[in-house]
Amino acid sequence: MSENNTDTPLVEIAGLSKWYGDFSALHDINLTVASGEKVVVCGPSGSGKSTMIRCINQLEEHQVGTIMVDGREVKPGMKNIEEVRRDVGMVFQSFNLFPHLSVIDNLTIGPMRNKGYSRVQATETAMHFLERVHIAEQADKYPPQLSGGQQQRVAIARALCLKPKIMLFDEPTSALDPEMIAGVLDIMIELAEEGMTMICVTHEMGFARKVADRIVFMDEGEIVEVADPENFFNNPSTERSKLFLSQLLGH
Amino acid sequence: MNRNIPPPLKIKKRLTLVDCLLYGAVALLIFYAAYRVNDVLIYHWNWSKVLGFLVKFDDETQSWASNLLLQGLWTTLRLALWATVLATVFGIIMGYWRTCQNLTLRIISRTYVELIRNMPPIVFIFIFYFFVSSQIFPALGIEDIDSDGAFASSTIFHFMFGDPRLFSNFLAGMICLALFEGAYITEIVRAGIQTTEKGQWEAARAIGLSPFNVLRDIVIPQAVRKILPPLAGQFITLIKDSAIISLISIQELTFVATEVAATTTRVFETWILVGFMYFVLCYSFALLFAHLERRAKRSQR
Amino acid sequence: MTISKIFKTLTLVTLLTLSGNALADDLLIDIQKRGVMKVGMATFVPWAMRDKDGNLIGFEIDVATKLAEDMGVKVEFVPTAWSGIIPALIAKKFDLIIGGMSITPQRNLTVNFTEPYAHSGQQMAASMQLADGFDSIDDFNKSSVTIACRRGATPCIAAQKIFPKATVLRFDDDAQAFQEVVNGNAHGMISSAPKPRFWSEAYPGKVFLPFGSENLTRGDEAFALRKGEHDALNFFSNWITINTSNGWLDETHAYWFQDQSAWKDMVAPE
Numbered sequence: 001m002s003e004n005n006t007d008t009p010l011v012e013i014a015g016l017s018k019w020y021g022d023f024s025a026l027h028d029i030n031l032t033v034a035s036g037e038k039v040v041v042c043g044p045s046g047s048g049k050s051t052m053i054r055c056i057n058q059l060e061e062h063q064v065g066t067i068m069v070d071g072r073e074v075k076p077g078m079k080n081i082e083e084v085r086r087d088v089g090m091v092f093q094s095f096n097l098f099p100h101l102s103v104i105d106n107l108t109i110g111p112m113r114n115k116g117y118s119r120v121q122a123t124e125t126a127m128h129f130l131e132r133v134h135i136a137e138q139a140d141k142y143p144p145q146l147s148g149g150q151q152q153r154v155a156i157a158r159a160l161c162l163k164p165k166i167m168l169f170d171e172p173t174s175a176l177d178p179e180m181i182a183g184v185l186d187i188m189i190e191l192a193e194e195g196m197t198m199i200c201v202t203h204e205m206g207f208a209r210k211v212a213d214r215i216v217f218m219d220e221g222e223i224v225e226v227a228d229p230e231n232f233f234n235n236p237s238t239e240r241s242k243l244f245l246s247q248l249l250g251h
Numbered sequence: 252m253n254r255n256i257p258p259p260l261k262i263k264k265r266l267t268l269v270d271c272l273l274y275g276a277v278a279l280l281i282f283y284a285a286y287r288v289n290d291v292l293i294y295h296w297n298w299s300k301v302l303g304f305l306v307k308f309d310d311e312t313q314s315w316a317s318n319l320l321l322q323g324l325w326t327t328l329r330l331a332l333w334a335t336v337l338a339t340v341f342g343i344i345m346g347y348w349r350t351c352q353n354l355t356l357r358i359i360s361r362t363y364v365e366l367i368r369n370m371p372p373i374v375f376i377f378i379f380y381f382f383v384s385s386q387i388f389p390a391l392g393i394e395d396i397d398s399d400g401a402f403a404s405s406t407i408f409h410f411m412f413g414d415p416r417l418f419s420n421f422l423a424g425m426i427c428l429a430l431f432e433g434a435y436i437t438e439i440v441r442a443g444i445q446t447t448e449k450g451q452w453e454a455a456r457a458i459g460l461s462p463f464n465v466l467r468d469i470v471i472p473q474a475v476r477k478i479l480p481p482l483a484g485q486f487i488t489l490i491k492d493s494a495i496i497s498l499i500s501i502q503e504l505t506f507v508a509t510e511v512a513a514t515t516t517r518v519f520e521t522w523i524l525v526g527f528m529y530f531v532l533c534y535s536f537a538l539l540f541a542h543l544e545r546r547a548k549r550s551q552r
Numbered sequence: 553m554t555i556s557k558i559f560k561t562l563t564l565v566t567l568l569t570l571s572g573n574a575l576a577d578d579l580l581i582d583i584q585k586r587g588v589m590k591v592g593m594a595t596f597v598p599w600a601m602r603d604k605d606g607n608l609i610g611f612e613i614d615v616a617t618k619l620a621e622d623m624g625v626k627v628e629f630v631p632t633a634w635s636g637i638i639p640a641l642i643a644k645k646f647d648l649i650i651g652g653m654s655i656t657p658q659r660n661l662t663v664n665f666t667e668p669y670a671h672s673g674q675q676m677a678a679s680m681q682l683a684d685g686f687d688s689i690d691d692f693n694k695s696s697v698t699i700a701c702r703r704g705a706t707p708c709i710a711a712q713k714i715f716p717k718a719t720v721l722r723f724d725d726d727a728q729a730f731q732e733v734v735n736g737n738a739h740g741m742i743s744s745a746p747k748p749r750f751w752s753e754a755y756p757g758k759v760f761l762p763f764g765s766e767n768l769t770r771g772d773e774a775f776a777l778r779k780g781e782h783d784a785l786n787f788f789s790n791w792i793t794i795n796t797s798n799g800w801l802d803e804t805h806a807y808w809f810q811d812q813s814a815w816k817d818m819v820a821p822e
Contacts, residue, residue, distance in 0.1 A: 059453050086459035096454035100472050109468055110458035155454075162458060292735060295754070303604050319606040381639050416628060420645070500632040500640065509725075510631060514601035516751075518727045 008071050010035045010166050010197050011056060016065035018051060025051050027221045029065070033166070033199060038192050040208040041201045043218035044244060049201045052218070053168045056199070057088045070165055086114055089159030093171040095151040097143035103130070103154050104139040107161045114162075122161075129157040133187050149180025156187060167191065169200040205248060209233065217241050294519060301520040304511045323507030324528055326413050330421070330503055331490045333412075334428035338489070339482065341433030346440025347466070360437065367434035372495050379427045380499040388419055417502060424493075424501035432489050439481045443474035483540040487533050494529075504528065579777070579784035583647055588626045590646035591616045594634040597747060598808045599652040611808040615669065615801070616650045619791060635704060638663060642778060648788070649776040652744070654706045664781065665774040666789040669796070670805055673767025674710045677748035677759050678740035679733045686762050692740060693717050700729035700741040707742040710769050734758055742768065746809045 009032045016029035026048045033039050041049045054060040056067060061076035068074070069084055098106050107126035111117040117125070130136040133153040143151055152172060159167060169188065173181040185207050192198060192211045202208065208215055208229060215232040217225040217240075225232065225241045236242045304320045317325070348360035367375060412418055447470050455469040456462075497506035504525060512521040583589050593600045593612050600610040608629055620627035630646045641649055641663065652672070655665045676699075678686060686692060692699065693715045701707040703722035707729075711720050721738060723729040730751055732738040741748070745767055752759045775788050795801045 057457060059457065082456075082459045082461055085457060088457075090454075090457040092450060092454060092457075094450055096448075096450040098451065098454070098469055098473075100476065110460065113461070113464045113468065114459045158458065292731075294731070294734070304602070304606065318604075319602060322606070377636075377639075381636075381643050420630075498633055498636060500630070500636065500645075502631065506631070506633070509633070510595040510602055512727065513595040513725065514597060516597070516727055516754075518731070 008035075009033060009068075010037075010070055011199070012066075012068040013052075013056075014066050014068075016052070016055065016062055016067060018048075018055060018060065018062040018064075024221055026055070026062070029223055031216065031223065031226075033197065035165075035197055036195050037213045038198045038211050039200070039214050039216055040212040041199065041216045041218060042203065042205075042208065042244075043224075044247075046220070047218040048221040049218050050170050053170060053199055053201060056168060057085050057090060059090075082114065086110075086162050087165045089162055089164035089167040091152070091155050091159055091167065091169045091172045093174050095143075095148070095155045095175075097151055097155055097158070099143050102140050102142055103135075103146070106143070106154060107158050110158070111161055125161055126157070129160045130154075132160065132190075133157045147180065148176045149183050152176060152180075152184050153187060156184070156191075160191075166197040166199065169198065169202065171201050171203070173202065173204060203248070205233070217244065219244070296520065297515075297517055298520050300515045301511065301517050301524055304515075305524075319507045319511060320504070320525070320528070323502060323504035324532065326421075326501070326507075327490065327493050327503040327505075328532070329411070329413055330425055330428060330493050330496065330501070331486065333425050334432060334493070335486045335489055337425065337429035338432040338436050338485075341429060342436025342440050345433065345437040346444060347471075349437060349441040350444045352462075364434045364437050367431055368438075372431055372492060373498060375431055376427050376495060376499060379430065380423055388423065413502075420499075420501055424496040424499060424503070427499070428489060428493060428496060432485060432492065435488075436482065436485055439478050439485065440474065443478040444470060446477065447473050480540075480544060483536075483544075487536050487540075490533055490536070491529065579647060579781040580787055583623065583625055583784075586625070588628050589616075589620045589623065589648075590628045590630055592630050592632045592637055592641055592646040592649045593651040594632055594637060596634070596652060596744075597750070600629075600631075611670070611804060612650050612652060614804050614808075618795075618800070619650075619788070622791065638776070641776060644778075647777075648784070651776075652773045653776050654771045655774050656706070656709075659776070662779070663776040664779055664785050665776055666785060667792045667796075668772035668774045669792045669801055670773045672745050672771050672773060672809070674707055674742050674769045674771065675745040675748040675767055676740045676742050676762055677730065677733060677752050678762045679736055679738065680758055680760055681736040683739040683762065686739070689714060691762075695719065697740075698732075698738040700732040700738040702726050702729055702743065706769075706771060707744065711742045714768055744771070 011031070011033040013029055013031040016026055017024070018026040029048075029052055031039075031052075041053065043049050051060055055062045056069060056074065058074055058076065058078075058081050063076075066073060070087060072084060074081070074084055097103075098109070101109065104123060104126050107129065108117075108119065108122035111122045111125060112119065127136060127139065130139055133156055135150055135153045135157070138146060138150060138154070143154070146154065156172075172188070173184050176184065181204070185204060188198070188200070188207065189211055198211075200207075200212075212229050215225075215227055215229055216223055217227075217232070217236075217238075219240050225236065225238050227237070231237075232241070233245065236245055304318045306315050306318055306321060345360040345363055348356040349364070351357065408415060413421055451469055451473065452465065455465040460468065493503055494505040496503055497509065500506060508521050508525040512518045515521065591612075593616075595601055598610055600608055600612045603609045608631075613629070616627050616629070630640075632640050632645070634651075637649055637651060637653075638659065640646065649663075652670065653659070653665075655668065659665075676692075678692075683691070683697075691697075695717050697715070697718040698721055699711045699715055699718045700721045700723060701711045702725055707726075708720060708722055711718070718739075721729070721732060723732070726741075726743045726747060729738075729741040729743065730747075733741045734755055740762065749761060752761050775792075777785055777788070792801070
């Protein structure tokens with residue numbers, strides 16, 4: 001898909017630390033994500049996984065460290081943060097669709113306002129992505145009329161309409177009923193197979209195994225282990241990783 | 252399974268003995284109060300005098316025309332409508348300023364709200380009417396509105412604003428009310444904006460919308476839907492608050508009532524009638540808004 | 553009491569802010585240029601009241617109408633709440649007050665008065681139930697006696713001055729003060745003639761005039777103008793003098809004040 005210079009990593013996080021008041025949410029995070037890579041971030045709750053990816057598009061502001069997105073530094077309070085955000089698609093745990101806009105309008109509003117696309121162009125793009133997520137027939141419905149799984153698929157399509165360079169997923173299936181999780185995961189797998197760069201915070205280890213190039217395990221605000229799926233699941237190298245895996249998989 | 256089969260019929264409620272006793276007790280209380288008042292209060296009731304000020308028979312046009320009290324009612328209604336429109340505009344601007352990033356705007360709007368909410372309406376009105384309007388209006392040339400001019404004497408003007416000769420006073424009263432109620436609407440708007448889920452802000456910013464567009468396309472439309480019910484309530488409050496405007500001699504219902512009461516000396520009849528008129532006005536709007544709200548909810552399903 | 557104090561301060565301050573106004577003393581010219589004389593008044597039987605069609609009638613209405621005629625302009629009435637009528641004058645909501653306003657030195661500090669155009673006094677109406685047989689000042693001047701009056705106006709000032717020992721009850725308007733007497737809660741009430749007389753005629757068994765038709769005080773009512781309007785003051789005062797000499801003012805006054813028969817029907821059907 002995207003012809004990126006594989007020399008420049010898409011996301012470069014160096015020495016990132018963030019505090020909420022006196023509480024250290026992130027401590028000395030270092031992570032590099034290359035173009036086309038799929039990174040799954042996992043860990044117990046409170047480990048800072050969501051905080052970390054939300055720092056990438058500055059929905060959370062960090063105090064120490066640098067974050068580079070496609071060669072551009074992302075800083076708190078920087079002007080034109082919108083330009084960075086248009087290259088970074090985000091999917092939220094609680095979908096966050098705009099309830100007063102129809103599905104198709106949810107998708108077209110971004111491109112129309114940001115890039116000045118006409119309604120016709122934007123609608124074309126929107127329908128394309130709605131078909132990608134297999135939900136084109138719901139185009140004129142309103143979010144409250146859709147099921148959770150459907151809403152999340154719309155949310156994915158909405159993020160894709162920006163044609164972002166990287167997609168961030170913040171526990172996209174955690175708020176879904178079990179029978180809908182598969183539908184959403186399938187789409188994420190399709191995206192991965194097409195070469196989209198992804199950072200995904202999730203508990204879905206089956207998905208991680210299938211899709212991830214690397215697994216990043218975080219605990220208490222720090223990155224504890226980074227490994228490829230094979231090694232992580234079969235040979236976790238730290239005590240904390242072992243503990244986590246046994247809790248997660250040993251039901 | 253067909254989910255539309257209704258449940259078995261509910262047993263209708265019946266009046267129990269306790270209900271009857273309660274109704275009886277309340278009726279007894281009311282009658283006793285009326286009897287005592289009648290005993291103590293020496294007063295010659297005369298309703299026809301006062302009712303005569305509602306409508307009069309115009310010999311010239313051989314038809315019924317509204318008299319002072321009804322005219323006062325129309326003025327009150329006009330005041331309430333225009334003041335609400337203006338107050339909503341103030342309220343939206345100030346409400347937005349209350350929540351935006353700019354510190355100066357936040358301070359200005361906060362000062363506006365706190366000043367007005369912590370002052371009795373009468374005091375505010377006197378300050379505004381005697382100081383502000385007497386300085387600003389002549390400067391704006393409003394005093395010299397040509398009451399015989401084409402626009403001013405047209406029926407449309409009369410319908411919307413009332414007597415053109417009293418327009419500058421009407422304007423003063425309207426702006427006064429609007430400024431006053433605007434403070435309360437500011438808080439309604441602020442609450443509407445702030446209770447918009449954080450997730451909406453985040454999603455809107457995440458797709459790269461500029462702060463202005465976030466507000467315009469995502470937050471404000473949702474906030475507006477939320478503030479409509481309290482706004483409707485504020486309109487009804489404004490109708491009642493408009494009675495205070497009588498102190499600055501705007502010819503609305505309360506002021507006219509004082510004139511009728513003084514002229515006919517039928518104090519009680521006048522005020523009971525006027526109280527009833529306000530009640531009818533306010534309650535009608537309350538019913539209307541409740542109906543509209545129900546319709547809006549139904550269409551969202 | 554405090555509200556009128558607020559007003560006095562308000563008007564003084566307004567006056568001071570406006571005193572640098574170079575356009576004072578042009579009132580006559582302004583009125584003539586406009587072609588309309590705006591008169592501030594308050595509803596007060598029988599000075600100004602509404603007839604059953606809602607039009608303004610009364611002694612003041614007649615006076616102001618003739619005045620405007622003689623000036624060659626139209627007249628426009630601005631009904632105003634009495635408690636705010638002086639501040640409204642100073643704020644230029646109208647040109648002058650023709651409102652049965654009694655001349656008092658206090659008021660004169662903030663507004664100018666013309667020659668008096670009427671002399672009404674204050675009268676007392678008393679309760680038969682409480683004050684039967686009272687007919688002298690001393691009868692009422694006791695601490696056990698309650699007297700009702702309309703606040704912020706000459707009636708209450710008269711009440712306090714003439715009956716210093718009595719308890720004075722203040723009300724927002726005359727009707728309320730009068731109701732106290734009728735209900736037997738006050739021994740008497742003071743109000744501008746001829747209202748007490750009208751009321752005693754309406755409630756013959758309950759209310760009477762303890763001093764007959766004599767007034768307790770003699771008042772001087774005049775037009776009120778803003779300070780600095782000397783030419784206008786001169787014009788209006790002389791108009792009053794002329795119409796006193798030729799008897800028109802007395803005639804008109806008698807028509808409205810002597811008894812109600814002449815105009816009672818106009819006010820409203822019984």
